[in-house]
Amino acid sequence: MRYIARYGLAFVLLLGVWWLASWILFLVHERQVLPTPWMTFQVGAQNIRLLATAFGNSAWRFLLSLCIAFSIGLPLGLVVGFQRKLYEYFSPLVHLTYPIPPVALLMFLYLAFGIGETVKVLVVVVALFFQVLVAAQGAARQIPQSYITSVRSAGANTWQLYRHVVFPATLPSVFTAARVSVGLGITMVYIAENELGLVAGPESGLGRLIDHFAFRPDLAMAGVVGLALLGLTFYSGLDLLDRWLCRWRHLEGHGEG
């Protein structure tokens, strides 16, 4: 309940700042540069069907990318981080490729895969993949030795070691990385839709919608609100998942000797 109240407060505050900004800009330029929240929500309500479709498409694209990036990046990162020998060989490769912004390769991806759905998802996957990989790798290197010894001493094989120690021990850091990468992921969704969706209509995604309505600032602004909500949806989704899967981290209190 308090959680929702805090978000409500932030929302009101943000609206205030937004309204203030559009008012100041109006005074300076003597015309409406930034639509006010009221204008935006009004036009948003009128076009709710279009916005919802675009939101749904972007959300689906992001979810799919997140799942693909995790299902490849997580196991790979854990194995590389945990097996020291592998880390020595693999980490230079990661550190060389990690800083390359996937956007820089957009042209080649476009030529290789066309402008269909594949390439849009691919760009987002590449960006998220590295976030997940680096986080998982780092977390796997920090596992306390006593956890490993306690399962090895019970006779655990490699798979059991991963199942009982490596995976659960790194899960909290992986969730943190996932939450942090929501911002990056949404930026990538925006860019991918924008740059690679020229023939698609505004309903194909929020990024496309914002670009399409470049001359309808109120509608474009409604799209921006949609992006914020998209981020919030994924952020809180991951937060809830974290609270459930890593509930042992959110406990307090001590028993008696």
Next chain:
Amino acid sequence: MIEVESLSLAYGRGRREIMTLDDISFSVEEGELVSLVGPSGCGKSTLLFALDGLIKPTTGHIRIDGEEVHGIRRDVALILQDAGLLPWKTVRDNAELGLRIQGLKDDATQTLATLGLEGFESRYPGELSEGMKRRVGIARALALHPRVLLMDEPMANLDSLTREKIQNLMLKQWKERGFTGVLVTHDIEEAVLLGQRVLVFSPRPAVLSEVLANPEAGMAEYRGSEKFSERVRYLRDKLQEEEE
């Protein structure tokens, strides 16, 4: 039961090799509990890991029941320093970890109850006091019904009251279950209280410098007796001498 023959343990390689144990030989009888004391860093814990099959001897042999130890044995259990509990598993899941890994159907209900952990099965280690955590660590080892129990400072860093409680608990379990025990400790009183023999190690590279017979260990009222204080005093002097 346990035979250690000219055992040497080293870690690191080449020029950076550090010898921790140098040509150690001793044996532990079936059902006997021995204590290992020595200066910190002398390789007592390393020896325990070798007995558990977690690390290979550099030279020499370790035999349990006449069989050379190559890796983990199901009849040997290890209690780790600070219990080594997995914070994401409940008390029950931690206690049953060994059972699950070995694919056994047993549960730890009975063991948890005898260690006074009934009612805490679904708690997480983060919710427990330090003393309770140690008991869960002990439960995890005992749930496997080991014939050999290796203990790496299971009572270290506890307040004296809790430590005494767990020492008594350990003695009771040993009497009831009759396992063969090897206890590594840096607490001299604990070594004398629990070990029917106390093996004293020298600083690194450690050799076995003394074996003190202590047959009264585990008997009622031993803690308060004159003989107990005498042996503690003797060992304290002996260890101080070695450190110099």
